[in-house]
Amino acid sequence: MMPVRVIAATFVALIAVVTLYAGGAAATAAANGTIRGRVEVRQSSTDSSGRVSVADLGTSAMHAPTDRRAVVYLDPAPRAAFDTREEPRPRLDQRNETFVPHVLPIVAGTTVEFPNSDQTYHNVFSLSKTKTFDLGRYAVGRSKSVRFDRPGIVRVFCDIHSHMSAFILVFAHRYFSLAEPDGAYRLENVPPGTYTVVAWHESAALESRRIVVPDAGGEVEVNFSLGRR
Numbered sequence: 001m002m003p004v005r006v007i008a009a010t011f012v013a014l015i016a017v018v019t020l021y022a023g024g025a026a027a028t029a030a031a032n033g034t035i036r037g038r039v040e041v042r043q044s045s046t047d048s049s050g051r052v053s054v055a056d057l058g059t060s061a062m063h064a065p066t067d068r069r070a071v072v073y074l075d076p077a078p079r080a081a082f083d084t085r086e087e088p089r090p091r092l093d094q095r096n097e098t099f100v101p102h103v104l105p106i107v108a109g110t111t112v113e114f115p116n117s118d119q120t121y122h123n124v125f126s127l128s129k130t131k132t133f134d135l136g137r138y139a140v141g142r143s144k145s146v147r148f149d150r151p152g153i154v155r156v157f158c159d160i161h162s163h164m165s166a167f168i169l170v171f172a173h174r175y176f177s178l179a180e181p182d183g184a185y186r187l188e189n190v191p192p193g194t195y196t197v198v199a200w201h202e203s204a205a206l207e208s209r210r211i212v213v214p215d216a217g218g219e220v221e222v223n224f225s226l227g228r229r
């Protein structure tokens, strides 16, 4: 049995969603669809033992494969996909000398908190063209934040611990999905139309697929099998 409070919260959330999309639905009878599927990264033939391959040597090899999640997104986004909802501030935690999460997709304009949850110092920085920053050192319990305004990929490192790394993927729209550890992803409320769906994974080459969300909406299944870089 779901507690009453959870049911109430779910109901409120449903109302919010219905209200949100009622405005768009008035303009057209077409129904929005869902694009869903799974992303797998193929093991290369030399990597069938499950050992870390030479291609993996580097900072990301320190991260469990389940942390190294894929991100699936539409490129470009549907028209009218840009809105001005206030963003919550996601966290990129420094915990046990690891960035948590390892992969963080956000929409442009989002401010990310970088709390230090370790007893040791860290020095978070990025030299990425999308956003260059250097947060310097700060003690446990402290946090600094960075706002990301430009779409693109931001590689994040720690100047003190070379095994720490993270990816922030900044999008110009909200049509992106962080895959589950098992690779499952879901892009919801996609208006009917033809789209390019792109799958990103740090160890693989980008792969894209042209798909159609029919006027009737419904679910479109798109699975990716990415080759290792």
Ligand SMILES: [Cu+2]
Pocket: 097, 121, 122, 123, 158, 159, 160, 161, 164
């Ligand atoms: Cu560090």
